[in-house]
Amino acid sequence: MVAFLALRRKLLSGFVGLLAIGALMACDASLGSGPLINTSRPVPVALLVPKSSGTAADLAQSLENAARLAASDLQSVQIDLRVYDTAGTAEGAALAANQAVGDGARIIVGPLFGQAASAAGQAVAARGVNVLTFSNNPAIAGGNVFLLGNTFQTSADRLVRYAASQAKGDIYIVHADDGAEITGRDSIQRAIAANGARLAGTSSFPLSQQGVISEIPNISRAYRESGASSIFVTSGTSGALPFLAELLPENGIDTEVAQFIGLQRLDIPTSALSLKGLQGAWFALPSPDQTARFNARYQAAFGSLPSPVAGLAYDGVAAIGALVAQGNSDALTPSALTQGAGFAGVYGPFRFFPNGTNERGLAVAQIQNNQVIVIDPAPRSFGGAGL
Numbered sequence: 058m059v060a061f062l063a064l065r066r067k068l069l070s071g072f073v074g075l076l077a078i079g080a081l082m083a084c085d086a087s088l089g090s091g092p093l094i095n096t097s098r099p100v101p102v103a104l105l106v107p108k109s110s111g112t113a114a115d116l117a118q119s120l121e122n123a124a125r126l127a128a129s130d131l132q133s134v135q136i137d138l139r140v141y142d143t144a145g146t147a148e149g150a151a152l153a154a155n156q157a158v159g160d161g162a163r164i165i166v167g168p169l170f171g172q173a174a175s176a177a178g179q180a181v182a183a184r185g186v187n188v189l190t191f192s193n194n195p196a197i198a199g200g201n202v203f204l205l206g207n208t209f210q211t212s213a214d215r216l217v218r219y220a221a222s223q224a225k226g227d228i229y230i231v232h233a234d235d236g237a238e239i240t241g242r243d244s245i246q247r248a249i250a251a252n253g254a255r256l257a258g259t260s261s262f263p264l265s266q267q268g269v270i271s272e273i274p275n276i277s278r279a280y281r282e283s284g285a286s287s288i289f290v291t292s293g294t295s296g297a298l299p300f301l302a303e304l305l306p307e308n309g310i311d312t313e314v315a316q317f318i319g320l321q322r323l324d325i326p327t328s329a330l331s332l333k334g335l336q337g338a339w340f341a342l343p344s345p346d347q348t349a350r351f352n353a354r355y356q357a358a359f360g361s362l363p364s365p366v367a368g369l370a371y372d373g374v375a376a377i378g379a380l381v382a383q384g385n386s387d388a389l390t391p392s393a394l395t396q397g398a399g400f401a402g403v404y405g406p407f408r409f410f411p412n413g414t415n416e417r418g419l420a421v422a423q424i425q426n427n428q429v430i431v432i433d434p435a436p437r438s439f440g441g442a443g444l
Contacts, residue, residue, distance in 0.1 A: 092163045092164075092184075092185050092186055092389060092390075093386040093387060094163050094381065094386055094388060094389060095386070096134065096381050096382075096383075096384045096385070096386065096388065098135075099135035099136065099137040100134070100135070100136055100137060100163055100164075100377070100381050100389075101137045101139060101160070101161045101162045101163055102128075102136050102137065102138050102139070102162060102163065102164055102165075102166060102374065102377055103139050103140075103141055103153075103154070103157030103158075103160075103162035103164070103165045103166070103167075104120070104121060104124050104138055104139065104140045104141065104165075104166050104167055104370070104374075105141050105143050105150060105153050105154065105157070105165055105166070105167035105168040105169075105173075105177060106118075106120050106121055106140065106141075106142070106143065106167050106168065106169060107142070107143050107144060107145035107149075107168070107169055107170075107173075108121075108140070108142040108143075108144075109142050109144045109145075110143075110144055110145030111145075112145070113145050113169065115364075116169070116364050116366070117142075117169070119363050119364035119366075119367040120167070120169070120191065120364065120366070120367055120369070120370040121140055121370070122355065122358070122359050122363070122367065123355065123363060123367040123368060123369075123370040123371040124138060124140075124166060124370040124371065124373070124374045125138060126354070126355065126358055126371060127370070127371040127372075127373075127374035127375045127378070128374050128378070130375070131375070131378040131382075133382050134378050134381045134382050136374060136377065136378055136381075138374065139157065139160065139162065141153035141154075141156060141157050143167070143168045143169075143173050143177075145169070145170065145173070146173065147172045147173050147175070147176035148176070149173070150168045150173035150174065150176045150177040150180075151176040151177060151179070151180040152180075153168075153177070154176075154177035154178075154180040154181045154186075154188070155180050155181065157181075158181045158184050158186050162186065163186065163389055164186060164187050164188075164189065164377060164389045165177060165181070165186060165187070165188045165189065166189050166205075166370060166373040166374060166377070167188075167189075167190060167191055167370075167373075168190060168191070168192075169190075169191050169192070170192060171190075171192040171194035171196070171197045172197070174188060174190035174191075174192045174194075174197055174202055175197040175202065177190075177202075178190075178197070178200060178201050178202035181201070182200055182201050185201070186201065187201045187202075187203060187389060187390075187391065187394065188201055188202045188203065189203050189205050189373045189376075189377075189394075190202060190203070190204060190205060190206070191205050191206055191366060191369045191370070191373075192204055192205075192206050193206030193207055193208050193209070194206075195208055195209075195210065195240070195413075195414050196240075198412060198413030198414050199412055199413040200413065201391070202413050203394060203409045203413050203415070204409075204413060204414055204415050205369040205372060205373050205407075205415070206366070206369060207343075207415075207417050207419070208244070208414055208415060209240060209241045209244040209245075209291075209320060210244040210247065210248070210414065211341075211415070211416050211417050211419065212244075212320055212321075212340075212341040212419065213241070213244040213245045213247070213248035213320060214248045214251065214252065214416075215341045215419045215421060216248070216289070216318055216320070216339060216340070216341050216421065217245065217248035217249055217251075217252045217254050217289075218248070218252045219339070219421045219433055220254060220287050220316065220318065220339075221252055221253050221254045223316075224286070225286045225287045225316045226249075226252075226253065226254035226255060226286070226287070227254070227255045227257045227283075227284060227285045227286040227287065228245070228249055228254055228255065228256060228257055228285060228286075228287045228288075228289050228318075229257045229258045229259070229260070229279075229280045229283050229285035229287065229288050229289065230242050230245050230246070230256070230258070230259045230260070230289050230290075230291070231259075231260050231261070231262075231276055231280075231288060231289070231290045231291070231292075231301060232259070232260075232261050232262075232290070232291040232292070233261065233262055233263070233264040233268075233269070233291070233292055233296065233297055234261050234262065234263055234264055235264045237291075238264075238291040238292060238296075241291035241320050241321075242259065242261075242291055244320070245289055245291070245320065246259075257280075257283040257284060257285035257286075258279055258280070258283040258285065260272070260275065260276040260279050260280070262276070262297070264296075264297070266300070269297045269300050269301065270300060270304065273300070273301075273304045273305060273308050274308050276305065276308075277305055277308035277309050277310050278309075280305075280310055280315070281309060281310065285315070286314075286315065286316060287315065287316040287317075287318055288305070288310065288315055288316070288317055288318065289318040289319075289320065290317070290318070290319055290320065291320045291321070292319075292321070293319075293321035293322070294321070294322070294323065294325060294326065294329040298319065298321070298323070298329075299329070299332055299334075301334075302317065302332055302333075302334030302335045302338070303332065303333065303334040304334075305317075305334070306334055312334070312336075312337060316337075316339065317334075317335070317337065317338040317339070318338065318339045318340070319335075319338055319339070319340040320340075321340070322340060322342060323335055323338055323340040323424060324340070324342070324422075324424070324429050325365065330424055330427045330428065330429065331427045335424050336424055336425070336426070336427075337423060337424065337425070338423065338424050339421055339422070339423050339432070340421075340422055340424075341419040341420065341421055341422070342419060342420055342422055342429075343368075343404035343405050343417065343418075343419060343420070343435065344404065344405050344418075344420050344431075344434070344435040345420070345422075345429065345431060347403060347404055347405055347435075348368070348403075348404055350403075351363070351368050351371070351403040351404070355367065368402065368403040368404050371402075371403050372400070372402035372403060372404070372407060375400070375402070375403075376394075376400040376402075377389065379400060380393055380394070391411065394409050395408070395409045395410060395411050396408075397439070398438070398439060399416070399438075399439050401438075402417070404417065405417060405418040405419070405435045405436070405437075406418040406436065406437065406438050406439055408439060416439070418435045418436040418437070418438075418439070419435055420433060420434050420435040421433035
């Protein structure tokens, strides 16, 4: 059994052929607050990554590589990409953001972690510069900070909508008593309310190995009494998920009838795919085909596979290039960034919302015989104007 880790991950991994400037799906950029640009000259873009962080330096390099790949793919505009080190701290991010804007940056891509992104956004808010962070934490979104990372809300909406379409919309939520998983619970509850499903009940457990093991019998009993058809868990494979997947069936939940759904990725690490309790489980992920194509292109360029979140850096720079290509001086303002049709990314379509959060087009996958099988493909574009 995979060992239980109490620490939360700082961000979720996220989610075609590499997409040049024509990948923008809409080009209606209206005026809004933010710096104006000269689209006939190279546009200064700052990339903030934790290059000197002892734990994230390799990830920082992967993000930088992907951003440079995106800049090189642009054909009709030029991006002057400048890289700044945050050292993986909020203080470092604020200093780097100020330096970048002082050097002329018109928009910032990064930083990686939520607190650093919040600090960077605050540091340059008065100067009208927007920040496209790799974080997926909605608590730091808004104002001049926009999330590139896949959010719990996007995954919850995708999975609940699919569950309802498969007569599995009576949903019981199970979560740990910590901030990240409570955010996940709230996202699932909003998705249930918005997508014609039913909240059958909710159970929680203390965030510890003994806490989850002790609570399993109570969770199982409450689920069986609720009349639910699906059990939706917020924990990830680095947390309580392996315990829930293995012990809930041993305590009376028939996985041949009850649909197990994971809010987080169930295929990272790949060793999780062999867990008996996860066979048949659903989760959301970016299109595997598009992800594989991006990984192959990156490997050909740099000789190694990218980090699972490197594509976010590519998407950020490519979206900026697509907006600049329209030739509008207000291309990097909030109203331009949040145009409803969104952008075509290396992991699939994505769009920013005015509140700083986002939506990404995700597939629904199932674990079958220790393998990931897509059972509902990711959309190729978004319908409607979004939020």
